[in-house]
Amino acid sequence: MTLTAGGDIERLVRLLSRLPGMGPRSARRAALALLTQPQARLVPLAHAMEAAARNVRTCSVCGTLDSHDPCAICADPQRDHGLVCVVETVGDLWALERAVIHRGVYQVLGGTLSALSGRGPDDLNTRSLFERVRSGEVREVILALGATVEGATTAHWLHERLAPTGVAVTRVGHGVPIGGSLDVLDDGTLAAALSARRPA
Amino acid sequence: MTLTAGGDIERLVRLLSRLPGMGPRSARRAALALLTQPQARLVPLAHAMEAAARNVRTCSVCGTLDSHDPCAICADPQRDHGLVCVVETVGDLWALERAVIHRGVYQVLGGTLSALSGRGPDDLNTRSLFERVRSGEVREVILALGATVEGATTAHWLHERLAPTGVAVTRVGHGVPIGGSLDVLDDGTLAAALSARRPA
Structure with a gap:
């Protein structure tokens, strides 16, 4: 017999243990701290959690999560709506927002093209991006996708689709992370850093 | 501006990040997975969480947390109510229950005596233990307290209080953990293991 099988505590621990980064042990500690x-x-x-479940929805413009639709970013007249940064996930958008380095708006694809996982163009949230580009309000699309095979494939496909519209398409630079030392970097990053060299 | 300041998502992330073992980063990942x-x-x-907040209470007999009072262990006629295992925390009780090695019941002190933290005898949940011992239903009290200065102080104090009642008082053995190798153990554990030696 386990102590709380089927009980409120066992259920709480089980659900907590399914959170990313949590295991059975940390879930028990968390449950105990809460209880x-x-x-x-x-x-x-x-x-x-209830308020979030009730209020948070997907922004119909950019695809991020927020309590409002359009989201706070898309509804902000101070942001540059002519500059759209394309990211894979809401987590990527949050990372850029925390860094306070992008004054434009976003498009959250919700993933990448992936032959392996069977994700095709129809599985990506791109409709509202193409609509915004067609409407003429977009000046530049920045592809801030992961430096992975899937990210590169997705960037390539988006570039091809966007080129005929005449909008400027750029991609984020790859190279040595700021604060990083070269000897811990993988070969791919070192190669990208070398080929992206600029006059000192 | 941060994206979700004051919003439902920011509040969820902030509360999740206060869980033990969680930080801002893992809290964001967890919130995203949930959302x-x-x-x-x-x-x-x-x-x-709501059900747990509504139903879980402290057992008036042993001091553990459960949806029922008395708890499932104290209410179980199959358990040996003459054998009381004294532990510091509910987490310690859970650990013993998971190991399925104690057929008796428990007393959860809710901490240890600690001059440093200003915790005296009145701060420990011992009243129901002494009541149970006085009622004559208890045959043996096992002190399963931590092998720390506070744990040892608390065990010593409990032993002194229980000795006049004539109840048998034992404490858990200290030594080399099963599966552990000697060279990673601290001196205190090695000393305890040596002094607890038995014929092979």
């Missing part, structure tokens, strides 16, 4: 302070920790988190 | 599958993951977890 020993139910009013201060458990109830607020439950309410936050 | 991309709201019906399959977010809603069930929110409901599990």
Whole structure:
């Protein structure tokens, strides 16, 4: 017999253990921390999850997640709506927003083309990107896709689709990460850094 | 501006990041995993947390957490109620239950005596232990406290308090963990293992 089989605690631990980065052990620790302070920790988190489940939706313009549709970025008149940064996931968008380096708007593809995983063009959220480009409001599309085979394939396909529209298509640079030392980098990154060399 | 400041997502990430073992990065990953599958993951977890907050309470007999009071262990007639294992935390009780090695019942102290942290005897959940011992239903008290200064102090204090009642008081053995090799063990454990030697 396990202590809480089928009980509230066992269910909480089981669901927590399915979170990325969590295992059975950390899920038990998290559950215990929540249960020993139910009013201060458990109830607020439950309410936050409920509110998120109720309110958060996919932005019909760019495809990110937000409590509003269009999202706060697409609805912001201060952002440059002529500059669209294409990313694979909402997590990538969050990373760029945290860095506060992109004043334009986004397009979240929701993944990459992948022959292996059977993801084709129809599985990517691109319709609203092409619509925005066709409408003439877009000046430049920045492809900020992962430096992977799938990311490169997707970038290539998007470039081909966008070229006839006359919009400027750029891609993010690849090379040595800032703060990184060369001897820990893989060959692919070193090659990209060398071929992307510029006058010092 | 941060993307979701004050929003539902930012609140969810912030509360998740306070869980033990979680940081801002893993909290964002967890929130994203939950938000991309709201019906399959977010809603069930929110409901599990609510149910736990509503139902889970401290057992008035042993001090563990359960949906029932007395808890499933204290209410189980199959368990040996004459054999009480004293542990520091609910997590310790869970560890023993997972190992399925204790057929008796428990007493969860909720901590240890600690001069440093200002925790005295009144801060420990011992009243129901002494009551059970006085009632004559307890045959043996096993002190399964941590092998720390605080654990040893607490064990010593409990032993002194329980000795006059005539109940048998034992403590768990200390030594080389099963599956462990000697060269990674600290001196204290090695000393305990040597002094706890038995005929081979």
